[in-house]
Amino acid sequence: MTIIADKDRQTIQEMLDTQLAEEVELLLFTRPRSRIYVPGRKECQTCDETRELLEELVGLSDKLSLQTHDLATEPEAAAGFNVTEVPTVLVRAGRKEPDIATHGDQQSAATPPTVRFVGLPGGYEFSTLLADLVDLSKGETGLSEATREAVRAVDRPVHIQVFVTPT
């Protein structure tokens, strides 16, 4: 059983073929279902489905790649990317250098991904994810030049959270 409907698969693949320029990397932070029952442990309801969805998606284009990290076994990676919930999908334009370089006590990350999806990116959100992948790939956002200048002038951390539902 696939998650992306067969009729959509071709459309998406063609869209990606024509629209994607540079490579885009997707990082998935997930927590696999525990094989034993652990009382009180909250299972991630959508982790498996998210992983399958993303695997199908990156299979549709050579320019997309997926890295999967387990929140439980890689807490440092999660902390490095400020990931606290699962599933979280981070997207960024592809980079050749390693993710995290350690210099003694300090950790520096090569341009941490700043566009993230928390929870299964299903329904309408999937279109948003695709649009983001294309924008990142092209390095263009479609914002006006004035807005872009103003945004680049922001010099303090800003955390935008948009709450959505798939329908």
Added chain:
Amino acid sequence: MAMENPLIVADVVEANEFQDLSERYRVMSVPKTVINDHVEFVGAQSEQMVLEAVQKAAASA
């Protein structure tokens, strides 16, 4: 906007899956946008309005 400035992080949060977050931010209808726990608005807004919200949130960061 997150793509234009590495200081800006944008999360799309699935409200049904993360009830505790939805409750924390009193999400009654979607889309609801919360910036730096400080500025919020519901529904789609113009580019200019979102920019102003980001600037306002940054000013109190």
